[in-house]
Amino acid sequence: DAEITQSPRHKITETGRQVTLACHQTWNHNNMFWYRQDLGHGLRLIHYSYGVQDTNKGEVSDGYSVSRSNTEDLPLTLESAASSQTSVYFCASSESTAGGSGETQYFGPGTRLLVL
Amino acid sequence: EDQVTQSPEALRLQEGESSSLNCSYTVSGLRGLFWYRQDPGKGPEFLFTLYSAGEEKEKERLKATLTKKESFLHITAPKPEDSATYLCAVGGNSGYALNFGKGTSLLVTP
Numbered sequence: 001d002a003e004i005t006q007s008p009r010h011k012i013t014e015t016g017r018q019v020t021l022a023c024h025q026t027w028n029h030n031n032m033f034w035y036r037q038d039l040g041h042g043l044r045l046i047h048y049s050y051g052v053q054d055t056n057k058g059e060v061s062d063g064y065s066v067s068r069s070n071t072e073d074l075p076l077t078l079e080s081a082a083s084s085q086t087s088v089y090f091c092a093s094s095e096s097t098a099g100g101s102g103e104t105q106y107f108g109p110g111t112r113l114l115v116l
Numbered sequence: 117e118d119q120v121t122q123s124p125e126a127l128r129l130q131e132g133e134s135s136s137l138n139c140s141y142t143v144s145g146l147r148g149l150f151w152y153r154q155d156p157g158k159g160p161e162f163l164f165t166l167y168s169a170g171e172e173k174e175k176e177r178l179k180a181t182l183t184k185k186e187s188f189l190h191i192t193a194p195k196p197e198d199s200a201t202y203l204c205a206v207g208g209n210s211g212y213a214l215n216f217g218k219g220t221s222l223l224v225t226p
Contacts, residue, residue, distance in 0.1 A: 031212050042218040043160075043203070050212065058213060090159050094212065101207025101214060102147035102167065107159035 003027075006091050006108040014116055019078040021111050023091030031094040032074040033105060034058075034066065036087040043090065049074055081115045088112050118143045118208050122217035129194055129224050137189040137220045139204030147207040149187050150214065151180050154201045163189075163202075194224045 004025040013019050023032065034046040045058030047066040055066050063085060065077045078085055089111045094103040121140045129135055141149065148167055152160035164173045166182040173180050177198065179190040189202055201221045205214040 033213070035216075040218070043205075043216040045213050048213060056211075101210070101212050102165075103207075103212070104148075104150065104162055104165050105214060106162060107152075109159045110157075 004091060004093055004106060004108040006089075006111050008111060009109065010112045012114045012116065013081050015081060015083060017081050019081050019113070021076045021078075021089055021091075021113070023074050023076065023108060024072055025091075025093045025106075025108075026072065027093060027095065027106070028071055029093035029095045029106075030071070031096070031103070031105075032068070033092040033094075034064070034074065034076045035090045035092065036060065036085075037090060037110075038087050046076065046089075047074075078113075083115050086113060086115045118206055118210065118215040120204055120206055120215050120217035122202075122204050122220050124220060125218070126221045127223070129191075129222070131195055131224055131226050132193045134190070134192045134194070136191070137202055137222070139187040139189070139217055140185060141187070141204075141206045142185075143206045143208035143215070145209035147209065149182055150205045150207070151187070151189055152203040152205070154203055154219070160203055191222070194222075196224050196226055198222065199224045 007022045033048040035043040049068040091108040092105040094105045096103045119142045151163040154160045164180040169184045201219045203219045205216040
């Protein structure tokens with residue numbers, strides 16, 4: 001079955017280190033998204049991609065970057081981890097190039113990141 | 117700016133006690149309203165998409181409805197396994213991104 005996976009599922013790192021979270025989907029979806037989820041804030045969009053070589057900033061993009069070299073993967077990089085980036089990170093994907101935000105997004109299991 | 121407000125923040129029900137969760141929204145050109153279920157330690161699981169006022173969708177004990185300003189998730193005769201956080205999100209004309217509410221945490225006790 002097609003799916004979306006994230007790795008690692010749990011990560012502890014130190015302030016200032018570079019961290020990369022992986023996201024891989026086997027649906028062949030064009031659109032991929034990264035969110036963070038914090039108590040009191042709900043899910044907030046970090047970055048998103050409409051296709052290979054396309055990336056866009058979301059609501060809370062400072063300190064994060066993404067690159068899209070193929071359809072299946074959208075890794076999220078924290079350039080220099082900060083304690084404020086301690087959170088749960090979710091990757092999602094949706095199919096259409098034409099449906100816009102009316103397309104259903106399917107989520108991965110999440111990565112729990114702790115920055116000490 | 118798109119906004120989504122969910123109420124109540126938390127809800128405790130006895131098994132079999134029906135109730136409704138509310139999602140109020142403002143959006144520039146609704147493309148879709150989405151309901152997700154999230155269990156602790158897991159990613160959001162898709163439940164329903166509603167596209168226009170008057171639309172309704174059902175799945176087991178859950179029924180989602182949509183008006184021009186809000187959506188309701190009706191839970192009929194809930195069971196303990198329905199305990200979860202229920203998230204509402206809207207997509208508008210601003211692109212592909214969804215705007216999420218903070219969720220309603222539902223606890224169903226035997």
